[in-house]
Amino acid sequence: MTLTYINDELHLNGHSLRGLTEQYGTPLFVYDEDALRNQCRRYHSVFEGESLDYSISYASKAFTSIQMVKLLEEEDMKLDVVSAGELYTALEAGFPASHIHFHGNNKTTEEIEYALEMGIGLFVVDAMDEVALLDRLADQPVDVLLRINPGIDVNTHSYIQTGQEDSKFGLSIQNGTAQEAIDRIHSSNQLNFKGVHYHLGSQISEEGPFLKALEVVFEWLSSTSIDVEILNMGGGYGVRYTEEDVRFPIEEGFSRIIGKLKSLADEYDIAFPHIMIEPGRSIAAEAGITVYEVGVVKDIPGVSRYVSIDGGMSDHIRTPLYDAKYEVLTVDAGEGKNIDSHVVGKLCESGDVIGKNLSLPENIRRGDLIAVGTTGAYHYSMASNYNQMRKPAVVFVTEDNVREVIRRQSLKQLVENDVI
Numbered sequence: 454m455t456l457t458y459i460n461d462e463l464h465l466n467g468h469s470l471r472g473l474t475e476q477y478g479t480p481l482f483v484y485d486e487d488a489l490r491n492q493c494r495r496y497h498s499v500f501e502g503e504s505l506d507y508s509i510s511y512a513s514k515a516f517t518s519i520q521m522v523k524l525l526e527e528e529d530m531k532l533d534v535v536s537a538g539e540l541y542t543a544l545e546a547g548f549p550a551s552h553i554h555f556h557g558n559n560k561t562t563e564e565i566e567y568a569l570e571m572g573i574g575l576f577v578v579d580a581m582d583e584v585a586l587l588d589r590l591a592d593q594p595v596d597v598l599l600r601i602n603p604g605i606d607v608n609t610h611s612y613i614q615t616g617q618e619d620s621k622f623g624l625s626i627q628n629g630t631a632q633e634a635i636d637r638i639h640s641s642n643q644l645n646f647k648g649v650h651y652h653l654g655s656q657i658s659e660e661g662p663f664l665k666a667l668e669v670v671f672e673w674l675s676s677t678s679i680d681v682e683i684l685n686m687g688g689g690y691g692v693r694y695t696e697e698d699v700r701f702p703i704e705e706g707f708s709r710i711i712g713k714l715k716s717l718a719d720e721y722d723i724a725f726p727h728i729m730i731e732p733g734r735s736i737a738a739e740a741g742i743t744v745y746e747v748g749v750v751k752d753i754p755g756v757s758r759y760v761s762i763d764g765g766m767s768d769h770i771r772t773p774l775y776d777a778k779y780e781v782l783t784v785d786a787g788e789g790k791n792i793d794s795h796v797v798g799k800l801c802e803s804g805d806v807i808g809k810n811l812s813l814p815e816n817i818r819r820g821d822l823i824a825v826g827t828t829g830a831y832h833y834s835m836a837s838n839y840n841q842m843r844k845p846a847v848v849f850v851t852e853d854n855v856r857e858v859i860r861r862q863s864l865k866q867l868v869e870n871d872v873i
């Protein structure tokens with residue numbers, strides 16, 4: 454994504470952000486469509502370069518919509534969904550059901566029935582009870598992976614750690630429940646055991662934990678004589694929010710991961726499996742920004758300055774939830790000096806903060822625009838109607854095109870389901 458000031462005004466790929474907000478309003482999510490496509494292509498080229506049998510599934514939860522799904526299909530991506538709603542969105546976009554796999558630690562009976570009826574390609578079974586439930590509901594053979602828990606602690610926020618022993622996700626390889634679930638899958642009527650899946654956590658910046666997981670998993674596979682056709686290593690590849698973050702090095706990292714896989718397969722004499730990965734954040738996060746309009750600017754002399762914007766935790770929950778940090782740019786390159794400022798939302802919570810101690814122009818005032826970077830993943834998808842805020846509009850831009858992909862919610866839609 455290239456953000457540049459042209460005539461003192463911030464532009465994304467040549468499009469004036471102020472111009473976009475005049476047309477689509479604020480808050481506005483703006484995606485660089487080429488950046489989305491480019492990330493998909495980078496993943497493909499790593500695996501293609503190694504001549505591997507592989508698939509890249511995008512984790513819908515990072516950001517999904519009909520146009521996003523269409524773009525993903527054009528980029529030869531597969532899709533990971535975790536709810537009836539994510540599945541419905543994908544199918545409405547015409548995405549082939551056979552290229553979708555269904556995750557979730559508590560899939561409901563209704564969701565399983567819906568996914569079976571739609572002919573979903575693969576279920577990732579996450580619990581002992583799900584083996585029996587899925588087997589009972591299926592009236593023809595279904596391919597399944599088992600979500601295993603390799604017991605790896607990764608150095609990331611505890612809310613987004615998932616592969617450690619004490620977790621609601623997956624079945625442990627250490628305590629034997631993973632093996633037991635696989636035995637049950639083998640003895641079921643309709644379930645075809647295809648392999649295993651694990652997901653270590655999110656925002657991981659180096660390949661270390663992935664290499665470690667491979668060692669643990671291959672040792673376990675060889676000690677249990679479990680045959681896997683598919684090995685799904687999950688997602689979690691880190692992105693840059695601020696200069697403190699280290700991006701997961703896609704090319705170098707995967708070349709080391711694949712090298713490790715090859716040597717482990719040799720060492721344990723295990724047939725090389727079909728490799729799946731599920732990046733979400735690393736496809737979408739850095740391709741998106743949010744543009745807000747500034748309203749009240751409140752100076753508390755000698756204490757701090759609050760710059761309020763016309764959105765907040767209803768479209769940006771990661772700061773309140775994880776204390777996540779962001780970079781904020783002014784859309785109009787102001788003159789004069791910058792001062793320390795807190796950028797806050799308009800919702801009724803003190804925790805409704807976008808960023809603290811950011812440097813913003815002293816003369817920032819009502820009507821100015823600011824852009825918050827790296828909001829393409831886990832922002833729109835985590836948006837809520839708290840305070841009856843309307844979900845923002847989303848636009849995709851390329852060099853020579855701008856298209857609205859999600860319209861702003863209307864006031865009327867807020868009471869659509871209300872009984873009157």
Ligand SMILES: *Cc1c(COP(=O)(O)O)cnc(C)c1O
Pocket residue numbers: 512514515533556652654655656687688689690731732733734735
């Ligand atoms: C969240 C999740 C992903 C994607 O994680 P990112 O950090 O967005 O890459 C992939 N697989 C599973 C099972 C997940 O829960």
